[in-house]
Every structure is written in structure tokens, then in C-alpha cells.
Amino acid sequence: MNHTSAVSDDELARRAGLPPGSRLLEARLVNGLTVSAAEVPNARWQRLVGAAGVGYLDEADDCRGLAHLLEHALFLGSADFPGAGELAGWVGQRGGRYNARTDETTTEVHLQLPPAATDEGLVRLVDMLARPRFDPGLVAREVEVLEAEFHARLADPALHRLMALGRLCREGHPARHCHAGNRATLGNEGSHLAARLADFHGHHYRAGRMALVSLGPLPLEAQLELLMRHGMALPTGDVPPRRAWRWAQPGGVAWHPPMPQTGASSLELFWPLPDEQAIAHGDWLMAVAARLADGRLAATLQAAIELDRLEVTLDPVGLGAALALSLAPAPDEETVQAILATCCSALERASVAALSAPPVPVADLDAWPRRHARQLAGSAEHAPCGEALAEAALLPWLAPEQCRLLWHAPAASGLWKTLGETGTRWRPQPLPTERVPLPWRAPPVLAEHRPQASAEDPTPxxxxxxxxxxxxxxxxxxxxxxxxxxxxxxxxxxxxxxxxxxxxxxxxxxxxxxxxxxxxxxxxxxxxxxxxxxxxxxxxxxxxxxxxxxxxxxxxxxxxxxxxxxxxxxxxxxxxxxxxxxxxxxxxxxxxxxxxxxxxxxxxxxxxxxxxxxxxxxxxxxxxxxxxxNNDGNDTLWLPPQGDDHVAMLEVAGPDDSPRSRWLLRLLAQCHDAGFQQEMRQRRGLGYVAVVRYREASGVPRLGYVVQSPHTEAGELRQAIGDFLAQQGEALTHLTAAEMERRKRGLLAHAGSPETQAEAIDQLWQALRRQASLSPPPLPWPPLPWEAESQALATLHADSLLELAKDLAAGRLSQRWWLHQPR
CATH class of the missing domain: 3.30.830 (Cytochrome Bc1 Complex; Chain A, domain 1)
Known part of the structure; x- marks a missing residue:
């Protein structure tokens, strides 16, 4: 390890946007791996993220989708844990969560676990990243999953946005093409694809362009020791060459999906930046972005345009290093020109008068380690070297003439081109030569009032x-x-x-x-x-x-x-x-x-x-x-056609909004999810999405049993869900007392004290609202909701879960069907 820093670990945490009282340490191991540990004392969960600096822009032209396929293949088993569904079962038994994401330059896998499972969680995470097994049969099956997912994504505007974005990239650059992956781009020959995956993985999953990040309540030194010990198992390797600049000359593109939604429109303006300068001047860019989002630009635009949304980000999806603004609606060319002129003028102002002390956002403990891991994995090859660049060097990159424009336009008349693979409609959108900004408006003013003297007794x-x-x-x-x-x-x-x-x-x-x-x-x-x-x-x-x-x-x-x-x-x-x-x-x-x-x-x-x-x-x-x-009857609601897949979802509401009902439905989801996937996907072959998920609305717990299929009609999907509950719903909840206690231990992290002050306020407020809705409302302040949740979890028995499963199978719980048929 060659970690040296003159900045304290708590100061590093503050600068990184972690909650007060947090500590942060980063290190570079001898094999090249970057590790980062964040101690957040109030965190209930330990978040673990492994990221590699490889994405879909690193794929060969003859195998587009390989990075996405590799992300799927990481979960098909590894050297020490060969079972294809082993990680899912292990995480689920501990009440945790897992997922993965591939973007243009990085791939990350993240786990959310109880702190006691951190050591074993890192063992499994590192093994899947370092030594995945590429079974040809399983790989071929995943291609079919990607095939179905690709066709379903054709109804998602996000896919068409990326395709339109490619029209702003240089000819011959990989960013001009679709990398979602399907049978046509990957083929379906399992042995050949397994070999391609092994070569791709061996070339790119090297410690020199990877990162491991841990965030949770464990002591900082303990987290760092675990990361260092397990991280040394990742293979040493050189960092691949830097990627070529993707962007063509500044310009604009208008686009819409093949079947556009009436009235949908939005506008993105972005200024691509060199990676080295974006990293070197991250603090200054944050100050510029904060000035753009201080209310003045929003007030100015909203005075002339019915603006619904204005977002400023330095981490835009699919754009790499860039300063980006996203606005909606943008219904016509006149609106687009007014927005562009005003935003360019606002950026010029912000560049010379950046907000001196940008506000620290409320920490999102789920998103922070994922974002941080992607930054670390992608920064090794772009780390600034030599003397720091002057901030003035960035100003030419933020000039109005460097702006790119992406307009999600309404489907109006005009000459539109079509991208054959996805059906995306697009056309060049020339940037106006004359730009007159709207008259500037002041942001809302918050008056200061001296609060009355208070004894500040915190007792409710x-x-x-x-x-x-x-x-x-x-x-x-x-x-x-x-x-x-x-x-x-x-x-x-x-x-x-x-x-x-x-x-x-x-x-x-x-x-x-x-x-x-x-x-x-x-x-x-x-x-x-x-x-x-x-x-x-x-x-x-x-x-x-x-x-x-x-x-x-x-x-x-x-x-x-x-x-x-x-x-x-x-x-x-x-x-x-x-x-x-x-x-x-x-x-x-x-x-x-x-x-x-x-x-x-x-x-x-x-x-x-x-x-x-x-x-x-x-x-x-x-x-x-x-x-x-509200209607608690057994309704059937049909969604308007939104794609080419069939979908059925059974919504089940709990008996009430008590902590006991919430825990029972969480446990029921745990017991049913794996069996539901096995029945719908593997045994019946109905669809590639088959999950059971827990949600809440106004504090009332509910489950969603959902299947999405490219070929099986909604009525048959509905019947299959009903059959599963009748035939297997009770059997899967026959838990021994020991198994019930193990599952309850896995849910303890859901029942702990809030992780942030914002979460604490929200939980206390919603508990107070629930109590106030009772008639007549009880006078005392309700008990701390997390304490009530913990007490309710401790008193649950296996018989209670079985009774709930019987009530569900017998139709005694409030239910509603949601169905979708293709156009």
C-alpha cells in the first residue's frame, strides 16, 4: 500500500459528501487496485461495490453487447461458488440486496448486507470479479435473456436517447452504435461466446483499472484491512490505453422513439470535458454547477416557459466527463432556442462567478459507494499528472460554441431519419447563430426571522x-x-x-x-x-x-x-x-x-x-x-399499450399498516421470490422477468408478483401466478423455528435506527401522520418507529407467516391485477 495524505480521514469524508461524523480512507495496493473505506457510524447496512473500468465502448465491433453479457455472466458462478444462483440465495437469506450495472466506461457490482456478513460478502464479490466461470450452456441462455430484454427496451425512451446521442459522435467510434446486445450482435453459439468472454474478462478485469469500495458502520481500519486482504486476489495487470475522444464537432440532434408519447419532450445541453481537466478541477466544476442550480436560471426560464424540470449534473448518463443540463418540457423550436440562449448565458455568468461554497447534498448512502467506485475505477488512466492545470484552461470547453444539444422532440411533421437496429427517429438540429437570452429573474428570496427564545427541550x-x-x-x-x-x-x-x-x-x-x-x-x-x-x-x-x-x-x-x-x-x-x-x-x-x-x-x-x-x-x-x-375489490387494471411484451402483476396489500404486517410481507417475499423465479422462468419458460418485490404505500405494505414475457399472453401469465400461490405459496413458508430465526436475523438491518438525519425526520413524521389518521387519535407521541419495528420482528413466529400465506392463497387479502397486452 502506498497511501499518503496530509488530509484527515474525517476531512476527506466531509469533502466527499458523507454524513457528519463519517471517516474516509483510500489506498492503492501493490497489485494496482484502488480501495476506499467509509465509516458511517449510523449506517445499518454495509455496502460493498466492485467496479472495473471497462464498459460497452471497449467492445469489438463484431460482438456488441459483450460487456453487458459479461455483467450477466458474472452471476453464473465463480471458481469457489460455482452455482448459478448461489449469490442470489446467499444474499437473500441475509435480507440483503445485490445488482450490477454496465455503462459506457465502467461495470460495477454492488451488495448491501448486514455488517456481520462483510467478510464473506467480500470473498464472494472478489471471487466473481476475479474468477468467473463461463459455462457455454448458461452463456447461451443469457443471450436469450438479453434478446428478450433488448426487444422490451425498444419501448424505453432511454435506449433511443443513447442511439440519438451516437449521432453526435465521430464516425467510426463505438459510441455511434447500440451496445445493449442481442442475438443478432452476439450470436448464440455458447462455446464461442464463452471464449470471447474469457478473453474480454482477462484483458480488462485487471486490478490496475479496478476499485473496491466499502461503506458502513464497521470501524474504518477494519474495513480497510478487509478490502486490502481480499483485494489482493484480483489479478495484477497494466492499465489499457486511453480511449479516443468520442465527440464530433458541436451540433444538435432531435429524436423521438418509434411510437412517441403525446406531449413528451425534453432538452439536454451538455459540454464534454477532457477527463484530466474534469478530475483536476472537480471542486470548481461543482461550484459552477451549483451556481446554475441556485434558482435564478429556473426562475428566468419558468417566467417564460412552463418548466417542469431543470437538473444540472457532472455525472450525466452516457456522456462521460461533461457538464450537463436537462430540462423539460421543450415542445417546439422556439422554446429550444430560448432555453439554449438563456442556459449558455447562465453558464458564462457561472464560470466567472461560481458559487463560493457549494451546498453539500444530503448523502445517499446507497448511491454514494457506487458512484465513488465508478469514479475510482475510471480515473486510474486519467489521473492528472504534473502541475495542476489552471481553471482558465477549462473555460474554452464551456464556451457557447462547444455546446451539444439533444432534443427529445414531439413527433411533428418534418423529415425524420430512422436508425435501423432500434427504429429510433432522428434528424440534425442546427444550433441557432443568434442567441438572445430571456430577461433575467431573481430567485425566490427567503426572509430571515429571528426565532423566539426557546428552552429547546427535545422531549416530544x-x-x-x-x-x-x-x-x-x-x-x-x-x-x-x-x-x-x-x-x-x-x-x-x-x-x-x-x-x-x-x-x-x-x-x-x-x-x-x-x-x-x-x-x-x-x-x-x-x-x-x-x-x-x-x-x-x-x-x-x-x-x-x-x-x-x-x-x-x-x-x-x-x-x-x-x-x-x-x-x-x-x-x-x-x-x-x-x-x-x-x-x-x-x-x-x-x-x-x-x-x-x-x-x-x-x-x-x-x-x-x-x-x-x-x-x-x-x-x-x-x-x-x-x-x-380507494377500492379494495379484486379489480383488474389494463395498462395502455407501451411495448411489445405481455405483463401480469398481482398486487397484494397487507392486512393493515402495522409493523407486524410489514415484516410478514417482507418475509413472504423472501420465501417466494426464488421459487417464483424458478417456476415461471425455468420450469414454465414464461418470461425473462419473474420476481416478487416488497413495497409500501402510505405505510401499508404490499407485494408485487410480476412476470414479463415476449410471447405468453397476459391471461396465461395471470393464471400461472395464481397457480403458483395455490400450489406452492404455503409450502414455501413452512419454516422451522431455527430457519425463521435465521431469516429474522437477516432482516435486523431493516429494523435499526435511521442512517441519516433526513431519514430520521421522514420516519418520525410518517409515523406521526399514521397515528393522527386514527379515530380518535391517541394523544401520546407514538413510539420511535424503528423501535416498534424491532419489537414486532422479535415477536414473529413461523406460524404467523404460514397463516398469511394461507390467507393469500385463499384470496382473503386485498388484491388487484395489473395487465398489459401489446399494441
């Missing part, structure tokens, strides 16, 4: 209550010192107009949310079957102003809204619907006007806002009870 207590409003005060848990103040408000709202209301509210809030973030404040707004709500957190002196402005943006009588274009596989889209479902929720009742402040210094402002909101809701008659739009 009722601060105010009358016939309309209930207001709580207290802070049952503090994970940071000093903690940020928080203010939460919730109120009843009609379920029938919720989708349109939340869409319009978030649109209205765009400049405010960005302006708040630039000042270190967080604003989270949402809604569910119990009503609408907001959470504001940060410095107490501006929270009242932030909440007032957010409420002023709330539309009690929303206009009809466009829907976002569908993305991902159909099965993924259906599973996402479970998180907003009303099935089984209405029984809990509607939510009264409710508030919770962490400090009673914010109490008067919160009470005033709730009283005003009560009058507003009454005026607009928004007190429709949530359960009026």
Missing part, C-alpha cells in the same frame, strides 16, 4: 390542539451535532386529483427548491393516500419563510397535467406503481391538519400556517376523504 409534547389543528414539538432523536431544525406540515387533500396536484406543485416549487438548496436548506414535498405534506429542514431562521413560500405554491385546484414518458422495463414501471397505490390504505382514515416542529421557537409560525391552510382547504373544498377514491 403536544404544543397546540383545537378542533382543526394539531401541532407537536420535540426532537426524539438527534444524529448530528448541532442538528438542523425541521418543520413538517400535513393536511387532507383529494385523492382523485393527487397526481395532477403533485405534478403542478413540484413544477411551481422548482426555483424555490433550488434557491433553498443553495442556502443549505432542504425542502421535500409529497403526497399519498392520507393527504399532502412538506418537510423543511436547515437553519431555523429561514425555515418559516421557506415553508410559507412552499405552501403558496400548492395548487388546491390543479390543472390537468402531462404525464412523464414511461421509462424502464414494463415490469419495473408496474412495480413503481405499488408505491403510490391506494389499495388497502383507505381503511386508516384521513389526515387532520397536522404539524411538527423540532423546536418550539418555530411553533407560532407553524400554527399560523396551519390555520391559514385550514381556511384555504375549506374554501376550495379539498377535504374529500382519502378512501373515497
Amino acid at each position: 409534547r403536544l404544543l397546540y390542539r383545537d378542533e382543526r389543528v394539531t401541532l407537536w414539538h420535540g426532537e426524539p432523536l438527534r444524529l448530528t451535532a448541532p442538528p438542523a431544525a425541521s418543520l413538517c406540515l400535513g393536511w387532507p387533500a383529494p385523492a382523485s386529483t393527487q397526481s395532477a396536484r403533485l405534478f403542478q406543485w413540484r413544477q411551481n416549487l422548482l426555483p424555490l427548491r433550488q434557491s433553498a438548496l443553495a442556502q443549505g436548506l432542504q425542502l421535500v414535498c409529497g403526497g399519498d393516500a392520507r393527504g399532502d405534506w412538506l418537510i423543511a429542514s436547515g437553519a431555523a431562521k429561514r425555515l418559516g419563510s421557506l415553508a410559507e413560500l412552499a405552501l403558496a405554491c400548492w395548487p388546491p385546484l390543479p390543472l390537468p397535467c402531462p404525464s412523464d414518458p414511461p421509462a424502464g422495463l414494463l415490469a419495473q414501471r408496474l412495480l413503481a406503481r405499488l408505491e403510490a397505490s391506494t389499495l388497502g390504505v383507505g381503511r386508516a382514515g384521513a389526515l387532520p391538519m397536522l404539524g411538527w416542529v423540532s423546536s418550539d421557537a418555530l411553533g407560532e409560525a407553524a400554527q399560523t400556517m396551519l390555520d391559514s391552510l385550514a381556511e384555504r382547504c375549506s374554501t376550495h373544498q379539498t377535504s374529500e376523504t382519502c378512501h373515497e377514491a
Whole structure:
């Protein structure tokens, strides 16, 4: 190891955006591997990521999709763990998760495990990365999986976006082609493909261009020792040559899928950057991006355009090193020109007046190690050398004439070209020569109010209550010192107009949310079957102003809204619907006007806002009870045609929203998932997606049993799901007491204390909302939700799980079918 640094491990963690109290260490091993350990004391899970600096741009032209196939093949068994489904079973038994991702330059595999499983988890992760087995028969089978997935992806705009993006790349560069992989690009001769995979793996999966990252509660030194010990098993090798610059001359492309969705449009503007300079000046680029996202640009555009979304990123999908802006909608050429001129002008301003102290985003503990591993795996060949480059060297790359434009345009009349492999429609989109930006608008101003003096007693207590409003005060848990103040408000709202209301509210809030973030404040707004709500957190002196402005943006009588274009596989889209479902929720009742402040210094402002909101809701008659739009019957809902595959999903709601029901459904998903996949995919051969997944909506647990097939009709898929539950559903839950205890131990990490302050506030607030919806509501503050969850898990017995399986097989639980037939 040759790790030297003058920066403390906690300072490294702060700069990397990890939660307060974290520590971070990185090292380079003698075999060339980069390892990074992050100690996050409040983390419940240990996240392990192995990444290699190889992606689909490294494939040979005669075998496109090989990197994607290799990602699949890593899970088909390794030298010490030869079973094709062994990793899935091992992770599932411990209540963990696993997945993988291949992009243009990196491939990563990630595991989420209980901390006690870290050592063995690294053994398995390193073995699959270093010594995978390429069984020809299994490889040939995976090609068929990729074939089915490719055809399903033809309904996903993300695939067509990448194809259109290729039109902006140089002739002859691999980025111009589709690399999803299918039978036509890979062939289906297992022995030949197994040999190609072995050669590709042996050439690219070398320690010099790989990284291992660990994040969790284990002591920093222990994590680093494990990474170093296991990482030495990865083969030493030289770093391959640097990839060629992919981009052609600056220009633009308009595109849309073969079957476009009415009204769907968006615009991406991006400035590609040399890897060395992007790495050397990452902090400065973050400051530039923060200035672009400080609310001023959003306010300026929204004054002239009904802007729904403005995202600024230095990690855009499919673009490599670049500064990118993504905006929607962009319905016509005039709008595109106005956006382009204004964004280019904003970037010029930001480049000379970057935000001096960019806000540190709330750490996403799932995403952070994955992103960090990809950066480390891809940076070895691009690490800056010699003297640091001056920031001025980046300015020519951020000039307006270096902008590239990607317009997801409506399917209007005009001359469109078609890409044969995917059917993507596209045409060149010339960049305007004259650019006149829109008149600049100031971002929303957050007024400062000196909070009242407060004793700051953190003990939860009722601060105010009358016939309309209930207001709580207290802070049952503090994970940071000093903690940020928080203010939460919730109120009843009609379920029938919720989708349109939340869409319009978030649109209205765009400049405010960005302006708040630039000042270190967080604003989270949402809604569910119990009503609408907001959470504001940060410095107490501006929270009242932030909440007032957010409420002023709330539309009690929303206009009809466009829907976002569908993305991902159909099965993924259906599973996402479970998180907003009303099935089984209405029984809990509607939510009264409710508030919770962490400090009673914010109490008067919160009470005033709730009283005003009560009058507003009454005026607009928004007190429709949530359960009026709910139907617990055995409905069958048909999705509008969105692709060429057949899909069936059975949604099952738990008996109630108690911790006991949540644990039982999690356990049921664990018991059924592997058997369901085996029955639907291997034995019946119905489809390439067959999973059981746990979700929650308004606290009510639910399961989704989903199968996606390119050939079997939805009615037959529905019958197969029903047969599985009737014939195998109970048998798979006949657990011994010892097996039940082992599975419960695997779920303990789900029941621990929150990992971040933001998670703690969210859990406490949603628990308070659930209690407030009861009639009559109990007065005491509810118990800490994670403690209630742990107690409920400890009391479960195998008989309880079996009874739930019997109720499901007999149709005694609330159910709903979701079906899709091709066009």
C-alpha cells in the first residue's frame, strides 16, 4: 500500500459528501487496485461495490453487447461458488440486496448486507470479479435473456436517447452504435461466446483499472484491512490505453422513439470535458454547477416557459466527463432556442462567478459507494499528472460554441431519419447563430426571522390542539451535532386529483427548491393516500419563510397535467406503481391538519400556517376523504399499450399498516421470490422477468408478483401466478423455528435506527401522520418507529407467516391485477 495524505480521514469524508461524523480512507495496493473505506457510524447496512473500468465502448465491433453479457455472466458462478444462483440465495437469506450495472466506461457490482456478513460478502464479490466461470450452456441462455430484454427496451425512451446521442459522435467510434446486445450482435453459439468472454474478462478485469469500495458502520481500519486482504486476489495487470475522444464537432440532434408519447419532450445541453481537466478541477466544476442550480436560471426560464424540470449534473448518463443540463418540457423550436440562449448565458455568468461554497447534498448512502467506485475505477488512466492545470484552461470547453444539444422532440411533421437496429427517429438540429437570452429573474428570496427564545427541550409534547389543528414539538432523536431544525406540515387533500396536484406543485416549487438548496436548506414535498405534506429542514431562521413560500405554491385546484414518458422495463414501471397505490390504505382514515416542529421557537409560525391552510382547504373544498377514491375489490387494471411484451402483476396489500404486517410481507417475499423465479422462468419458460418485490404505500405494505414475457399472453401469465400461490405459496413458508430465526436475523438491518438525519425526520413524521389518521387519535407521541419495528420482528413466529400465506392463497387479502397486452 502506498497511501499518503496530509488530509484527515474525517476531512476527506466531509469533502466527499458523507454524513457528519463519517471517516474516509483510500489506498492503492501493490497489485494496482484502488480501495476506499467509509465509516458511517449510523449506517445499518454495509455496502460493498466492485467496479472495473471497462464498459460497452471497449467492445469489438463484431460482438456488441459483450460487456453487458459479461455483467450477466458474472452471476453464473465463480471458481469457489460455482452455482448459478448461489449469490442470489446467499444474499437473500441475509435480507440483503445485490445488482450490477454496465455503462459506457465502467461495470460495477454492488451488495448491501448486514455488517456481520462483510467478510464473506467480500470473498464472494472478489471471487466473481476475479474468477468467473463461463459455462457455454448458461452463456447461451443469457443471450436469450438479453434478446428478450433488448426487444422490451425498444419501448424505453432511454435506449433511443443513447442511439440519438451516437449521432453526435465521430464516425467510426463505438459510441455511434447500440451496445445493449442481442442475438443478432452476439450470436448464440455458447462455446464461442464463452471464449470471447474469457478473453474480454482477462484483458480488462485487471486490478490496475479496478476499485473496491466499502461503506458502513464497521470501524474504518477494519474495513480497510478487509478490502486490502481480499483485494489482493484480483489479478495484477497494466492499465489499457486511453480511449479516443468520442465527440464530433458541436451540433444538435432531435429524436423521438418509434411510437412517441403525446406531449413528451425534453432538452439536454451538455459540454464534454477532457477527463484530466474534469478530475483536476472537480471542486470548481461543482461550484459552477451549483451556481446554475441556485434558482435564478429556473426562475428566468419558468417566467417564460412552463418548466417542469431543470437538473444540472457532472455525472450525466452516457456522456462521460461533461457538464450537463436537462430540462423539460421543450415542445417546439422556439422554446429550444430560448432555453439554449438563456442556459449558455447562465453558464458564462457561472464560470466567472461560481458559487463560493457549494451546498453539500444530503448523502445517499446507497448511491454514494457506487458512484465513488465508478469514479475510482475510471480515473486510474486519467489521473492528472504534473502541475495542476489552471481553471482558465477549462473555460474554452464551456464556451457557447462547444455546446451539444439533444432534443427529445414531439413527433411533428418534418423529415425524420430512422436508425435501423432500434427504429429510433432522428434528424440534425442546427444550433441557432443568434442567441438572445430571456430577461433575467431573481430567485425566490427567503426572509430571515429571528426565532423566539426557546428552552429547546427535545422531549416530544403536544404544543397546540383545537378542533382543526394539531401541532407537536420535540426532537426524539438527534444524529448530528448541532442538528438542523425541521418543520413538517400535513393536511387532507383529494385523492382523485393527487397526481395532477403533485405534478403542478413540484413544477411551481422548482426555483424555490433550488434557491433553498443553495442556502443549505432542504425542502421535500409529497403526497399519498392520507393527504399532502412538506418537510423543511436547515437553519431555523429561514425555515418559516421557506415553508410559507412552499405552501403558496400548492395548487388546491390543479390543472390537468402531462404525464412523464414511461421509462424502464414494463415490469419495473408496474412495480413503481405499488408505491403510490391506494389499495388497502383507505381503511386508516384521513389526515387532520397536522404539524411538527423540532423546536418550539418555530411553533407560532407553524400554527399560523396551519390555520391559514385550514381556511384555504375549506374554501376550495379539498377535504374529500382519502378512501373515497380507494377500492379494495379484486379489480383488474389494463395498462395502455407501451411495448411489445405481455405483463401480469398481482398486487397484494397487507392486512393493515402495522409493523407486524410489514415484516410478514417482507418475509413472504423472501420465501417466494426464488421459487417464483424458478417456476415461471425455468420450469414454465414464461418470461425473462419473474420476481416478487416488497413495497409500501402510505405505510401499508404490499407485494408485487410480476412476470414479463415476449410471447405468453397476459391471461396465461395471470393464471400461472395464481397457480403458483395455490400450489406452492404455503409450502414455501413452512419454516422451522431455527430457519425463521435465521431469516429474522437477516432482516435486523431493516429494523435499526435511521442512517441519516433526513431519514430520521421522514420516519418520525410518517409515523406521526399514521397515528393522527386514527379515530380518535391517541394523544401520546407514538413510539420511535424503528423501535416498534424491532419489537414486532422479535415477536414473529413461523406460524404467523404460514397463516398469511394461507390467507393469500385463499384470496382473503386485498388484491388487484395489473395487465398489459401489446399494441
